[in-house]
Amino acid sequence: MVSDADRLRIAIALTALKYKPKDVSCASYVLQLRTVFPASQPAPPTSDGSWRTHALSLEKEMVDLKQKYDAERIKSAGILSQPSSSTEPPSSNPLTTTTKKRPKKKSQSDKMNSVRPKLESIQVEIATIPGSASLFSSLSSFQQLTTSLNVDETTPAQRSLLLRTTQLVISGMADFLQPILTSSTLTVASQSTTLHRFSDLMSQLLSTTLPILIRRPTTVSTLMNKLLDCMISSIFTPIIQSFIPLCDRFLSDLFPLRPTESIPADLRPAVLQLFQSSFTSLVSTPSAFQHNLRNSLALTTVTQLQTLFPAPASAKTHISRVRSLARKDAVSYLCTTLHLLFASPACFPVPVTTPEEAPNSFEQRITDGLTKIVRQCRVPANEANSGAEIVDEVEHGMVLGVLEEYWKYSSTVQ
Numbered sequence: 092m093v094s095d096a097d098r099l100r101i102a103i104a105l106t107a108l109k110y111k112p113k114d115v116s117c118a119s120y121v122l123q124l125r126t127v128f129p130a131s132q133p134a135p136p137t138s139d140g141s142w143r144t145h146a147l148s149l150e151k152e153m154v155d156l157k158q159k160y161d162a163e164r165i166k167s168a169g170i171l172s173q174p175s176s177s178t179e180p181p182s183s184n185p186l187t188t189t190t191k192k193r194p195k196k197k198s199q200s201d202k203m204n205s206v207r208p209k210l211e212s213i214q215v216e217i218a219t220i221p222g223s224a225s226l227f228s229s230l231s232s233f234q235q236l237t238t239s240l241n242v243d244e245t246t247p248a249q250r251s252l253l254l255r256t257t258q259l260v261i262s263g264m265a266d267f268l269q270p271i272l273t274s275s276t277l278t279v280a281s282q283s284t285t286l287h288r289f290s291d292l293m294s295q296l297l298s299t300t301l302p303i304l305i306r307r308p309t310t311v312s313t314l315m316n317k318l319l320d321c322m323i324s325s326i327f328t329p330i331i332q333s334f335i336p337l338c339d340r341f342l343s344d345l346f347p348l349r350p351t352e353s354i355p356a357d358l359r360p361a362v363l364q365l366f367q368s369s370f371t372s373l374v375s376t377p378s379a380f381q382h383n384l385r386n387s388l389a390l391t392t393v394t395q396l397q398t399l400f401p402a403p404a405s406a407k408t409h410i411s412r413v414r415s416l417a418r419k420d421a422v423s424y425l426c427t428t429l430h431l432l433f434a435s436p437a438c439f440p441v442p443v444t445t446p447e448e449a450p451n452s453f454e455q456r457i458t459d460g461l462t463k464i465v466r467q468c469r470v471p472a473n474e475a476n477s478g479a480e481i482v483d484e485v486e487h488g489m490v491l492g493v494l495e496e497y498w499k500y501s502s503t504v505q
Contacts, residue, residue, distance in 0.1 A: 154225070161232055161255060210234055210299070213292045220285055226263030230292075232256050237299055245303055254314045257300045258321050264289050265325035268365075271358065272333035277344055278356045286361035290368040293326070297372035305378050319380060322369065323387065330366045331391050334424040335398070337362065342417040348409060359424060367431055385432045386453035389497070392432070393460040396425045396490075400467035402483065419485065426489040433493075433500040454501055461494045 111120045135145040214230050217223055233256040240249060268289065271282050304315050337359050344355035370388070374381050399418055468487040 158228055158232070158259075161252070161259070209291075210237075210295050213288065213295060216288050217292065220267070220288070223263075223267070226260070226267065229256065229259035229263045233260050233296070240303070242303055250303060250314055253300060253303055254318060257296060257318065260292075260296055261321050261325050264292070265329070268326070269329060272329055272337065272362070275340065277353055278341065278358050280356045283356050283358055283361045286358060286365055290361070290365045293365065294368045294372050297369070298375075301373070301376045301378075305376055315378075315380065319373075319384060322373065323384075326369055327366065327388055328391060330362055331388065331395055331425075331428060333362060334359070334428070335395060335421045338417040338421040338424065339414070342413050342420065346409070346413050346416075359420075363424060363427065366428065370431060383453070385500075386457065389429055389432045389457050390453060390460075392425055392428050393457055393464075396422065396429075396464060397460060399425075400464050402467075402486075422486050422489060426493050429493045430496055433496045457497060458494075461490060461497065464490050465494065 107120075107124060111117070115123075135142045137144045137148070210230075211234065214227070214234060217230060218227050220226075236253060236256050240253070245253075267285065271278075271286070300318070304312065304318060306312065341355055341357055341359065344353075373384065399422055402418065403414075465487065468483050468490060
């Protein structure tokens, strides 16, 4: 059955065919009609007519709805976790009032109560950062949830909600961190201040979350795995991968070809402090994931370190000298990161790797990578006056120190 829309299309086609010029072919006439009357397409409901703008607005609406949903869940968790109002009647025996009670061991709730004032002060500082509305909202939700939770008695749903709010705070920090680490513009002191605030926030955030998520130190829960994945992808890996470009950018701005009055701020110590505070907070609580976390981050760092060796041929130009200084600084920061990862052994025994797994294990890959770098800490023979290879003592010593530290660490945990 032919619909009214099909009838209308046929009528329009016959009308157009009626007025076709005789010297124009049907195919050319169709192309002319398509040019004059382009096919109508659905337009996005935005002022600029852009689908990208419409998609971004929908994403923002989805984030707002998620935050409202999380706020409702937090409110429900607070109502469920409120203690009962019933109280025990006072004892009628006078001797019981004079009996000395043994001092109670400090519970996890008492520890979290001591952390909350610090979180509140950090929250006030975060509010002063321009464009931090989303991060401030996530941190407020986290603060509200942890205040309403009874830490010693949490349900699986409450722990899942706590993980969700923690991930939102970490993602909010990552959104601020990424532009600071990757921007090519001149660094300023306010960025360093922001990084220091994030270091304090990360320390307090993890100190509050980990005692609740780590129920049994000898096992790693699904929630803990999700938190570790979020930390590795959002904080640790971007920081490790930023040391080389940060050194290049800072030294290039510090020693430009044309002298300027602008002095860049050195963000590298603040970035390293953020890494250290985040990592220290994770490994401060004894748990089974420490060993794999250290090795995973170490392998990422060694991979970055391998990109700096062998050293490129040095030239006596200004740019090459600045790049050489930046390269040495990057080697120093990456080696410092490895020292942090292997500074203290895990508190729990780690299963020894079987011979079948040894070639593909973290330990073997890290050792092979560091050993290869040690061999590459040499200046090529064609650059040495004597015609023989000479060793860069500084870089050679830094990498040897890391390799020795890792051997000590491996022997301790095994």
